[in-house]
Amino acid sequence: MLSPLLMKKVFKKVIVAPDRLSIAQRIQLTVQDPSKVGILGCDASVLISGASSERSAPQNFGLRGFEVIDDAKSQLESTCPGVVSCADILALAARDSVDLTGGPSWSVPLGRRDGRISSAADAKALPSPADPVSVQRQKFADQGLSDHDLVTLVGAHTIGQTDCAFVRYRLYNFTATGNADPSISPAFLPQLRALCPPNGDPARRVALDRDGAESFDAAFFKNVRDGNAALESDQRLWGDGATQGVVQKYAGNIRGLFGLRFTYEFPKAMVSLGGVAVKTGRQGEIRRRCSRFN
Incomplete structure (x- = not known):
């Protein structure tokens, strides 16, 4: 052994x-x-x-x-x-x-x-980075995982990265409108465009957590709440009633301490997964x- x-x-x-x-x-x-x-x-x-x-x-x-x-x-x-x-x-x-x-x-x-x-x-x-919440929900539910599990596990993006290939479509001609995804905050959009210009390297790395990819914390959920998620699938969690409640819970404080709920729930979700x-x-x-x- x-x-x-x-x-x-x-x-x-x-x-x-x-x-x-x-x-x-x-x-x-x-x-x-x-x-x-x-x-x-x-x-x-x-x-x-x-x-x-x-x-x-x-x-x-x-x-x-x-x-x-x-x-x-x-x-x-x-x-x-x-x-x-x-x-x-x-x-x-x-x-x-x-x-x-x-x-x-x-x-x-x-x-x-x-x-x-x-x-x-x-x-x-x-x-998929472009999945609506309904599709994400079904993929997790098929294996006995709940909306709460879904949001909790997506929180692993607090120290993850993605490629511009999965972000750029949101920045310039989203759904063939000629504009950016309206769910991206006006302050965050220029930052993403600077990282992922129209003809830039599709493999350039982008932090999934605007506040940095170096520390595992709950700041990711504040960014989802504020329209600062790099991936469309992450941002959509704020637009669904059920998943929004979980995001809001993790973005809040307990007795003035930030991140305690997420720190407690993430291990349980990982064991289930x-x-x-x-x-x-x-x-x-x-x-x-x-x-x-x-």
Whole structure:
């Protein structure tokens, strides 16, 4: 049995980087696979490399951090081969990425197996940056997750980044109107346009939290409330009655202290999410390398 202390030591070593922004980039990967609300569940299928694998799908354009998972897997295999799955490594790395950027920590249930299928076609089950709340809601509800879970988990964007490719369409000719998305605040629009000019680099990185991608906190929800969300799907959470209430709750204070509700609720939502369609026993395998099947 591999000790939790050893696993924590390995993850701290491989996740900590010279600049904290790289940690922010990596949580997008470590949270992305569990947040896939589709058929295959949390099985590390996004880690498989190949021309038709899930990693290659347009929805996963811009994902980074694969080398962190590979490094952790290599170190764990050298100590206890065939014990820790890549799916469990993703769940643990998500937890430790949050912890290392000032967020909460939590106990991660282990025992997942790695999937034997990775298809670009399955990525259609991923939440899209352009999804209206109704579509986001259905994708989560299909796996037993609530509106509250949806908003809470989107809060991981407090330290995430996206690419201009997923933002630019909102800035210049939204829905063929010749204007910007009216839900973007007038103060935020010039900032986004400066980052993502009409003919600029589609892969240029944009912080999902206007207040910075380096710290895990609840400021993201204030930005959603104020029209300062980079992604359309995030901003739409303020326009729906049910999800707006959750955003408002997280954007407020408890006895003058900001962020306590989100810090308390996020770990619970991650545990729920990490249990979606988990493979155990003979349903999967423990890969020797996370980027390919055994």
